[in-house]
Amino acid sequence: MSFLNYLINGLSLGSVYAIIALGYTMVYGIAKMLNFAHGDIIMVGAYIIFNCMNGLGMPPLVAILAAMALCTVLGIVIEKVAYRPLRNASSSLAVLITAIGVSYLLQNVALLIFGADTKSFSSVVSLEAIKLFDGQLTITGEAIVTIVVCIVIMVGLTLFVNKTKAGQAMQAVSEDKGAAQLMGINVNGTIALTFAIGSALAAVAGALMCSAYPNLTPYSGTMPGIKAFVAAVFGGIGSIPGAMVGGLVIGVIEILGKAYISSQLADAIVFAILVVVLLVKPTGLLGKNIQEKV
């Protein structure tokens, strides 16, 4: 029975990873860059929700919407100021290092504004936990909400990307920027839209993550961010269902690894999986194989 408990915890954590991984996978698919600052946007979102709820006394849903709006703005500004000038740089290293710089910047700004002490995040979910089999199996309200939200976001995004004009523009830009521009697609606008969606999702992920794991510090976003990138790579970067599968698998493996192998080695196990996946199938489980052109 404890295995089922772990499994549900894993699925819940995995859903958070999946939502974060979506942001990575969309940005990577379109801008071809690893947005290192994505994890820190989660942290910023969580801090905004924390302050809206505890400082301003807003209801959780309003706080989440406010955080989504602010994170969207933040994502667009970061893209415009730091990433766009380097989009055509001669080395892909340049934008990667800049992204690391942005990540550091967000952490340290948060450190100055919110302080280094750990904030205890109050859950945004008010759902009662479900107890099954005489209380042997507990499913927390957070777990239910996280999994449901993740599925809703996944379905919504899939529909958005495949059915709407903006979504198809995204696909076109990720295939070939130049050709998309010739077809009259606003490339800059589309990339900005991707960053906006990714950052809004990061705010949601921040709310859900901190509801389940309530310790919030300026560095809270980094590790989940990196693990979510592992999830995105695992599922195949650029693929929306891949992000979901990857996120769930990584989440379950992490929780089971913590429970059955060693709590200190759980991170190492997750990273070892990344290495193995990249060795065996560099395009990920559901990724497309892209040929390099000379």
Place this chain on the structure above:
Amino acid sequence: MKKTGLSKTTRSNFITYGIVIVLAAIMYILQLTGILSSSMQGFLVPMCIYVIMAVSLNLVVGILGELSLGHAGFMCVGAYTSAIFSKCMESTLTFAPLRFGIAILIGAACAAIFGMLIGIPVLRLKGDYLAIVTLAFGEIIKNICNVINLGLDSEGFHLSLKNSTELGLAEDGMIIIKGAQGISGTPKDSNFLIGVVLVLVTLFVVLNLINSRDGRAIMSIRDNRIAAESIGINITKYKLMVFTISAAFAGVAGALYSHNFATLTATGDKFNYNASIMILVYVVLGGIGNIRGSVIATIILYILPEKLRFLSDYRMLVYAIVLIIVMLYNWSPKMKEYRAIAKAKIKERFGRKKEEKAV
């Protein structure tokens, strides 16, 4: 311009060595005369450590053109292996310089082996994937170092991944690594002089590598991988070579580190990717691909926070902003264009005088 390309690089290399030697001499004299505060004296060896780290990372980032975010992991390997050796041999090999010398070689060799092991899978990747995999390896190394328990008694080594009581040591046994508490009581064999010598050795190897046939092949891979491959340059070999050499020097830095501080642990942020990123900041601010720049930037950025205590809260913030600005200034295509125009205008106005100065 005279056509003596080789002598120019040699001269440039000697300037780099000269800077290090002069700075070291100044520090040494200040130390002897007692002007240097004791806190600054404690900074001298770490400064050497980070100069070695920055120079060796610059070999990967600047010369090979790949981003490694696991450099601190190699340092961790070097620190642990050399400290294990020194602790085991402390009673049998009492001549400290020889023991430390062997410890450094062992640290370098083990880190190099790890560099090679990591290099092999990493070779298939490039860019972002490579960066994230090196980051992953660094974290794996750190995590494993945190759970290892190692003991030595008359029957040999005992290893446990749980805790030190499970080692089952005999009475004469000695715990070498105690899980997350790490290694304590490593002999303090390193000093500033050894540090400076190691910095010079690192610079000598790296600068000579860059100006060799191999170095030019490596840079051609950086500039255009496909073109380099098409003229028969063995990319696998050179990438592996750079990773191994760079890791070996990180191991040397690690050995210096473990023999400078009383306790060595892999917890906190000494060996995690934040430490790797810190070294990357030194490399980027010193100039990617510019070895002398790495040396100078590391020294300045290491001393500056100490001298500017009142800014300590803002230090990382300033680093982050400067990092972003430097990247935008150096790499943005628009910025490059703008700079070229500005340069042409300056040249036009000041004629030859300015040109000579600029060279």
